[in-house]
Amino acid sequence: MATVWPISNGRPKIRSGANTSSGRALVITCGVPSKPRSSCPIGWGAQCYLRHMVGDRSQRRRDVLETSTNLLHEGGWAALTMREVAARTGVSAGALYQWFDGKDEIYAELFTARLNRGIAQFDAMPDDLPFDDVLASMLRWVQTTWITLGRWQLDYSDIARGREPGQARSALSEAYRHILEVGSVKLQAAAEREGRRFLDDLDTMHMIWGIAAGIAQRAEILQMETERVDQMMERAVRSLSAGLTESA
Incomplete structure (x- = not known):
């Protein structure tokens, strides 16, 4: 009989001490979080979660670049600051510096x-x-x-x-x-x-x-x-x- 492990908050939940040598298969299912962040055609499993996170990060980077272009148009080089970019795009300064050194x-x-x-x-x-x-x-x-x-x-x-x-x-x-x-x-x-x-x-x-x-x-x-x-x-x-x- 397969052992089915639930999903907690959209992430696959792996219980420690799982034993597959006895013939019990480890099955990860796609559960649905109580507050879904967005629709996903394959459900909220491991693949879906990772795709969502990667897509979100790519979109945030695009937002950063678009905001930076607007700042250059508005006030030139002096107007382009990491603090202002972070504020306008709604990302933390720490996240912004993870993507760009400056x-x-x-x-x-x-x-x-x-x-x-x-x-x-x-x-x-x-x-x-x-x-x-x-x-x-x-x-x-x-x-x-x-x-x-x-x-x-x-x-x-x-x-x-x-x-x-x-x-x-x-x-x-x-x-x-x-x-x-x-x-x-x-x-x-x-x-x-x-x-x-x-x-x-x-x-x-x-x-x-x-x-x-x-x-x-x-x-x-x-x-x-x-x-x-x-x-x-x-x-x-x-x-x-x-x-x-x-x-x-």
């Missing part, structure tokens, strides 16, 4: 996610786009990224050279190098379609990124109108297109 690490994860989305966008560019259109799209993406996230506590030179310590910063460095590589491949292919060669070297893509970020920074400082910013971008595309390509 706001630098939160920021690194935010920026890495942004870069990974950019990589996907660059990869999805049509293969028949002219060189100048590919370049303009990349400059615009960098400009938007800088406006969204990139104006705070970020040294692109160190990132490009992999000098950022820690796991989160290491992932950021890798994503940054990857997006530059993808951009280089796209520009080279576009140039070849037009009978040109893209003059790429170690720092070319880094320079392109810096120019786009510089335009965004100057536009913000001087509070430029959109039309003037667009004109600056168009001049940048023409200058870079002429200076970074040659006849094949």
Whole structure:
């Protein structure tokens, strides 16, 4: 006869001294807690409980990242504090520090996610786009990224050279190098379609990124109108297109 062990508060209850050698099977059943936290299609057994906890933690991390982005928009780097993030997301400071060492690490994860989305966008560019259109799209993406996230506590030179310590910063460095590589491949292919060669070297893509970020920074400082910013971008595309390509 199987021995059935009950569940207490949604967790499997294992009684000490259980004996399976005598032929009694240890059976864990899915009970239902008196106050269910949420619906679960497989019941409140061990698997269900673990899935619930993992899913809850993943959601809390997403909440932390979303809240951090909002704080950056509202008040810049100074507004992003661990205390404020914890208060807005409803998690304890202790739990927050278990997930992130500090706001630098939160920021690194935010920026890495942004870069990974950019990589996907660059990869999805049509293969028949002219060189100048590919370049303009990349400059615009960098400009938007800088406006969204990139104006705070970020040294692109160190990132490009992999000098950022820690796991989160290491992932950021890798994503940054990857997006530059993808951009280089796209520009080279576009140039070849037009009978040109893209003059790429170690720092070319880094320079392109810096120019786009510089335009965004100057536009913000001087509070430029959109039309003037667009004109600056168009001049940048023409200058870079002429200076970074040659006849094949």
